[in-house]
Amino acid sequence: MRREHRSAAEIEAQIQAQIHAAREQIEATRERVNKRTGRNLAAAVGIALVLGVALLVSLLFVKVLYMVFATVLVGFALFELASALRFAGRDVPRVPLVLLGSAIIPVTWYFGAAGMWWSTLAAIGIVALVRVVELSDPSTRTGSAAVFADVRAGALCIAYVAVLGAFTVLLTVQEDGQWWMIAMIAMTTVIDTGALAAGVWLGKHKLAPRISPGKTWEGLLGGAVLAIAAGIALSVWLLGQEWWFGIILALLLVISATVGDLAESIIKRDLGIKDIGSFLPGHGGFLDRLDSILPSAAVMMALFQITHA
Incomplete structure (x- = not known):
């Protein structure tokens, strides 16, 4: 009985050792992938699945939901890029930028390409005007070259994120x-x-x-x-x-x-x-x-x- 008991204990220990070795190998592989890609791959896959399901639901069942989906994504992306630019020293008016840039998406949905281009020009112009109006506060006066760079940064945000994002709306509304x-x-x-x-x-x-x-x-x-x-x-x-x-x-x-x-x-x-x-x-x-x-x-x-x- 003792020999059988020792044999079972040895088998259990061997199994535990194999499980531990397999777990270490999996963790090592995961760390290798994360290090090579520069991100947590498991979290990335999970987030991608959630976004993918939301996207498919909006496209396949109620098209207008895609407009809402795209507006939210563009709004967050604009806020991120404007915040990054401000961190780097560019004084980009975030609130008007996010609101006006995000508005390009529903305007494009209802008024097509013409609405997209007119709303883009309006958004860039108003954001630039807000930056110029801010010059009334002496603390924001950083020189004409810096102000012009701020205006260009705001235009970049709108053109890169909102306008390209609006192309997904132009495509989706087609038959x-x-x-x-x-x-x-x-x-x-x-x-x-x-x-x-x-x-x-x-x-x-x-x-x-x-x-x-x-x-x-x-x-x-x-x-x-x-x-x-x-x-x-x-x-x-x-x-x-x-x-x-x-x-x-x-x-x-x-x-x-x-x-x-x-x-x-x-x-x-x-x-x-x-x-x-x-x-x-x-x-x-x-x-x-x-x-x-x-x-x-x-x-x-x-x-x-x-x-x-």
Whole structure:
């Protein structure tokens, strides 16, 4: 009985040791991925799923909900970018910037492209006027060059976040435009995921080391390969296009997504920060999540217009 008892105890100890070793291996792999990607991957995936479900519900069931969804995202992203710019020394009027920039989304929804451009001009003009009016307070007088830089910073926020975000609205309000939006979101997700996986496991040659040290040519190629496969499938089954359209779609979105990602990296590098915001665990901020989507929306809208001319 003692021998059997010792044998059972030894088996239990061996099992516990194996479980402990497996747990350590999983943690080591997770830490390796987090270190390579610069973020908590588990949290990133969880947040992405929540946002993805909310997006699909708004696009598939009640389209007008997408307008609300986009307005909230653009508002948070504008606040993050304006706050980052203020931290870097630019006096950007955040309240009017967020309110007027976010308003571009519903104006675009109801009045189309003309409403988008007129509301954009109005938003940039009013934000600039607010900055000039602030000069009545002596503490805000930093010289004409600095004030002009503040005005440019406000215009950048509106053009980069609100206008590009409005292209998603222009696309969604089109007949069957929601399917093109879903395809675009799916494609940018595939590109990011493919680039991340290939970069983590195969990445050796830096794509733009001075701008974004974590990005590699191997990651770009991995994202492109998956994007082509996804693009062909989505073109045929979701968008009603020829298979070769999926290759064009994939290549264009790989370029736009990469440019968007690098553009945000340039902004962060110039501002000396790691993330634009910290609202989304594992992602940084809303703009960190939207960087590849924003320019891709303009590309997708152009492709929609070309194919429906």
